[in-house]
Amino acid sequence: MAASNPQHLDTLLQHTGLADFDPTTGAAPVALPSVRTSTVRFRDLDALDAAHAARAKGERVVTYGRAGMETHAALEQVFCQLEGGERAFLAPSGMAAITLAVMALLDAGDHVLIADCCYGPVRNLDSTVLRRFGVSTSYCPGTVDAFEQQRRPETRMLYVESPGSLLFEMLDLPALADYAKRNDLLLVVDNTWGSGYIYQPLALGADVSVVAGTKYVGGHSDLMLGAVVLKDAELAKRVSDNHYALGLSVSADDAWLALRGVRTLPIRMKESARNALAVCEFLASRPEVSRIYHPAWPHDPGHALWKRDCTGSNGMLAVSFKFDTDSARRFVNALRLFGIGYSWGGFESLVQLIDPSALKGHSYWPNDGQPVVRLHVGLESAEDLIADMAQALDAAAA
Numbered sequence: 001m002a003a004s005n006p007q008h009l010d011t012l013l014q015h016t017g018l019a020d021f022d023p024t025t026g027a028a029p030v031a032l033p034s035v036r037t038s039t040v041r042f043r044d045l046d047a048l049d050a051a052h053a054a055r056a057k058g059e060r061v062v063t064y065g066r067a068g069m070e071t072h073a074a075l076e077q078v079f080c081q082l083e084g085g086e087r088a089f090l091a092p093s094g095m096a097a098i099t100l101a102v103m104a105l106l107d108a109g110d111h112v113l114i115a116d117c118c119y120g121p122v123r124n125l126d127s128t129v130l131r132r133f134g135v136s137t138s139y140c141p142g143t144v145d146a147f148e149q150q151r152r153p154e155t156r157m158l159y160v161e162s163p164g165s166l167l168f169e170m171l172d173l174p175a176l177a178d179y180a181k182r183n184d185l186l187l188v189v190d191n192t193w194g195s196g197y198i199y200q201p202l203a204l205g206a207d208v209s210v211v212a213g214t215k216y217v218g219g220h221s222d223l224m225l226g227a228v229v230l231k232d233a234e235l236a237k238r239v240s241d242n243h244y245a246l247g248l249s250v251s252a253d254d255a256w257l258a259l260r261g262v263r264t265l266p267i268r269m270k271e272s273a274r275n276a277l278a279v280c281e282f283l284a285s286r287p288e289v290s291r292i293y294h295p296a297w298p299h300d301p302g303h304a305l306w307k308r309d310c311t312g313s314n315g316m317l318a319v320s321f322k323f324d325t326d327s328a329r330r331f332v333n334a335l336r337l338f339g340i341g342y343s344w345g346g347f348e349s350l351v352q353l354i355d356p357s358a359l360k361g362h363s364y365w366p367n368d369g370q371p372v373v374r375l376h377v378g379l380e381s382a383e384d385l386i387a388d389m390a391q392a393l394d395a396a397a398a
Contacts, residue, residue, distance in 0.1 A: 009197065010266045012081050017074030017259055034256035035069040058237035060087070066247065071255045076227075078262055082196025082217075083209045085229035087236040089243045090250045094192055094212020095121050097226025099129070101188050101208050104228075104242035105157065105235065108134030112157040113150055115142030115171065116361050117164025119190060123361070141363045142171040144179045151183065161190035162201070163302065166354055166374060167293045167318055168193070169364040170302025173309060177205025186235075192216075195345075197265055198273075198312035202231055208239075215345025216314065219261035219268050223254045268347065271379055272315030278382040279375065279389070283319050288393055290370050293318040315377035316344060318354070320370040327396040328353055328371035334395035337380055337388040344376035349385060351375055 006012055019032040040062055042048040054061040060076070062069060072090060079088035091097040102125070106112060112130075114122065116139040126137045140146040142160050158180050162171035173189065180187040189201035192212040201209045211217065213225035228243075230236045273296065280297045283289045292299070295306035296313035306313070321328055332340060338351035352374045359365040359372065377385060 009081065013078065013262055013265060016081050017078050019070075032071055032074050032256070032259060034252045035071045036065075036252040037069055038065040040064055040069075058233065058240050066249045067244070068250065068255065069252065071252045071259065072250065075255045075259050075262075078259065079196070079211065079213075079217075079227045079229050082200075082262075083191070083211070083229040084196075084200050084202045084231075085209065086231050086233070087229070087240070089228045089239055089248075090213075090255065091226035091228065091243075091248050092250055093224045094190075094210070094214055094226040095119075095125070096248060097210045097212065097228050098122060098190065099125060100226075100239065100243060100246065100248060101210050101228045102130070102135075102157075102159065103133075103246070104239045105186055105188070105208070106130075106135050107156075109154060110134075110156040111136045111138070111152050111154045112159055113137075113147050113155060113185075114139050115158075115160040115162075115164065116140055116363050117142060117167065117169045117171075118159065118161045119165045119192075120358055122159070139361060142169070142176070144172075144175055147176075147179065155183075155185060157186045157188060159188045159190075161193075162199075163193050163295050163306075164362070164364060165190075166359060167362060167364050167372075168295055168300075168302070168316060169293075169362075170295045170300075170305040170309075172305055173201055173204040173206060180207075181205070192345075193314065193316065194310065195265070195269075196229075197269055198314065199310045202229065204309060207232065207235060212345075213258050214343065216265060216269055217262050217345075218258050219265060219346060220257070221343060221346035221348065223257045223261075225250060225254055225258050268379065269314050270312065272377055273313040275379070275382040275385065276313065276315045276317055276375075276377040279377050279385060280317060282386045282389065286393060288321050288323055288396070290320045290322045290368075293320075293372075314345075315349075316374075317377065318372055318374045320368075320372045321396075322370060323396060325371045328373060330398070331392045331396035332373060334392035335388055336392075337385055338375065346376075347379045349376060349378035349380055 019028045021028040076088040138150040188208040189206045195216040294317035295302040
């Protein structure tokens with residue numbers, strides 16, 4: 001086949017991480033196989049020595065199966081294409097990827113500023129692990145002014161999620177990146193919402209992008225996966241050393257599933273985004289609805305930032321209702337096309353009644369006592385989903 005230089009990410013995702021042609025037969029499978037191994041064998045000691053020397057310099061060289069073979073390398077390449085990075089490191093879950101990034105780049109005595117809209121389990125990582133290892137934290141709104149008020153001499157990192165967890169608060173990443181660089185801080189961004197396809201924190205100035213491939217990259221709710229993506233070679237070497245030391249490993253089959261899922265990422269995410277906007281329009285017409293949280297929705301406070309920094313959206317939104325919690329429970333239980341579950345990013349629609357305790361630390365939440373429901377709008381017909389929500393709202397009022 002003739003060489004080409006595609007410019008569009010949609011095309012790159014179909015042609016990155018493919019199997020090489022067999023030098024003898026000239027044939028290759030369309031899908032790279034799942035290459036499983038625990039042991040790597042070498043032709044001779046010189047080859048083994050060369051591999052060790054390359055790995056010591058931070059290169060991706062396999063000396064043991066834990067680092068992963070061709071299937072893993074192909075998926076790492078895909079994450080680099082998605083995020084605009086130079087190196088990617090796989091982890092068994094999104095939370096494991098967060099843990100890797102934080103523990104690789106912070107030392108005992110360091111302080112990290114965390115946007116209060118972060119993924120809830122980050123607070124658990126803080127309370128159960130980071131404090132024991134002498135890392136202190138502060139939570140505040142994800143703005144330059146709020147961070148500056150709590151910055152200390154020992155502050156080394158800004159950790160944010162944008163859009164924020166649960167309520168999808170858009171943060172001004174270019175402003176945060178500029179602030180971080182002026183103060184010699186690392187900016188680490190949880191980019192699971194954008195997954196590289198519709199949002200690229202590294203291009204906006206972040207140092208590290210963390211993605212839960214469990215969500216839109218996998219796309220079929222059948223794997224657990226995380227990735228840490230970076231541009232800077234020195235930071236990548238630190239993450240590489242810690243990745244090896246922590247023994248993080250992803251099965252070849254899960255890497256293969258993620259490679260299969262990412263091929264359809266463009267059409268899945270676009271369709272979920274289209275359906276989500278249709279759902280927003282329906283919800284905006286209902287008297288029971290108090291507020292819609294969805295940055296692509298023109299009335300969302302973060303819409304201008306979304307329009308400036310993102311190239312698309314997805315199926316995630318939250319809605320607060322004017323009725324009470326008992327009515328909200330009836331609404332959720334009456335839904336037939338939305339499964340009740342915590343995850344998102346798959347083909348299916350999901351719903352979660354958010355516990356107020358999970359929102360308590362979010363300064364973006366008005367804390368007005370109104371119940372908040374999070375929805376992931378999947379690939380079903382938008383008309384069917386809207387009809388389902390209409391009957392569920394009727395049940396809530398019964």
